[in-house]
Amino acid sequence: MFVILALVGALSNPYLVSLMTIVLLFTFLGQSWNLMLGIGGQLSIGHALFVGLGAYSVGVLDVKFGISPWIGLLLGMFVAGSVGAVLAWLSFRFEVRGIYFALLTIAAAEFARIMFSGWEFVGAMQGLFFPAPTNAMDMAMLRGDARFYYFVALALAALGIAGTELISRSYLGYVWRAMRDDEQAARALGVRTFRHKILVIAISAAAAAVGGGVLALVQGSIFPDSIMGMGLSVDVLVGPVVGGLGTTFGPLVGSLTVIPLNHAMSALGDSLRIPGLNNIAYGVVLILVVWFLPDGIWPAIVRLCKAIQVPWRVWLPQPRKAEE
Amino acid sequence: MTSLLEVRNLSRSFGGLVAVNNVSFALGAGQITALIGPNGAGKTTCFNLVAGAMRPTSGQVFFEARRIENTPPEAVCRMGIARTFQIVRPMRDMSVLENAMVGAFSWTSSVGEARSKAYESLESVGLAGKANASTDQLTLSDRKMLETAKALSTRPKLLLLDEVMAGLRPTEAASVVRVLRRLAETGLTILLVEHVMRIVMEVASRVVVLHHGAKIAEGSPAEVVADPKVLESYLGTGFHA
Structure with missing residues (x-):
């Protein structure tokens, strides 16, 4: 699958390259969100907070001080991870959990958005602009043409999928899924759910920050309303929900479905002069998926392959079952 | 008898309802002890208090001579009590x-x-x-x-089993009894909540009887079924072991 995606980047036209860059970035962001809810059982509807913190960490260091985005990404991971951990600690310390924790994530993201909107040093509402793109590739400053960013996004998506798979197979995967399914039962088996919830949220937040930092570089600018807004939080979670919650490939399949559809419908809407057609299509797809494939597209593909006896074990990693 | 677990004057009330009332008992290492009583006698509440899932209103729980009644369930589990x-x-x-x-x-x-x-x-x-x-x-x-x-x-050093045999067919229950016996032979201490009297008689070496949250009898299965208070409140006067 990644070979195909790599070829897409190398061969196809600029529009497809930039579209696929976004698809892959949202695959990675969706993966971070999926880790938190699909495996850790903690719902966030404010992931834009972490995405935004990552974007601003890269943006401020690069634009204001000329410091490499690599450092910015590390700073973003640290900042977002810490904010996530503190948010989780405060929340769970005072028994705010489940849907109330999700509300808290929205509140925190909105708080941050408003704060950054009024903060002159980071550009306030006028935003931050990266230096104009060049065609010369510069690994140290992570600058290059659209194709360069495509491969950065591809590497990131691959890293996200590999990382999720690795975590799933480690003891964290077992412990987190136990905690997700039944916190009381997990605690009775000695799982220290308090610290594991904080850990999964911190890791998810740090990953989201990396995605946010790269997203900012790709877009070449940062505006608080788009990078920290509710809209972005929703975009992050639609991929994994449509693709398959808690599955390794769900976010990729979901992003591949939703984002091109969104763009196509948006273009169609423009030519037919029906503004908002993309949003209608979005809604219809969501309803169809929830209605017919409530556990997402990816598990349905796996079921289909089993049903028609494709030797899917050969070419697909098996979803979570014991190895022996 | 050295006791692995000791429960001292344990009480827990929910609002005005006293679910567990001043209960004390001790478990010897390597023994199977049964906690029995009619529905609503406070058996499961007692379990939850020992396992750290609930805090007692008053009283203490000692595990290996350490107080654990305010310890969270995951820590209780890590000390060696599984439920x-x-x-x-x-x-x-x-x-x-x-x-x-x-x-x-x-x-x-x-x-x-x-x-x-x-x-x-x-x-x-x-x-x-x-x-x-x-x-x-x-x-x-x-x-x-x-x-x-x-x-x-x-x-675990102590295993708490909450009605593992409820709803099972007699042959299934018999195989569970064999499993529990084998586990006890390896030195594991077991406390079980059970309804099925025949099984309790067969597997437990000690029985603690609760009624309305209070302990009304304790002893070997034979002693307990002969106790008039137990017969009256739980087993019914027509019970023959």
């Missing part, structure tokens, strides 16, 4: 083996080590042959044994 739930709670999306592995991560972070411990636990309850099955393929009896295996993976 099962009356309502079976297998984890979905996880095979039988994976379910049994979770408990092992309380003492190891190696997946391989957890896997071999989980096999061992499944073997000791007779579920090793179904290690790769998904949990919704299991019968009720198997699910109850999986709960026990999950608890065993935490390497």
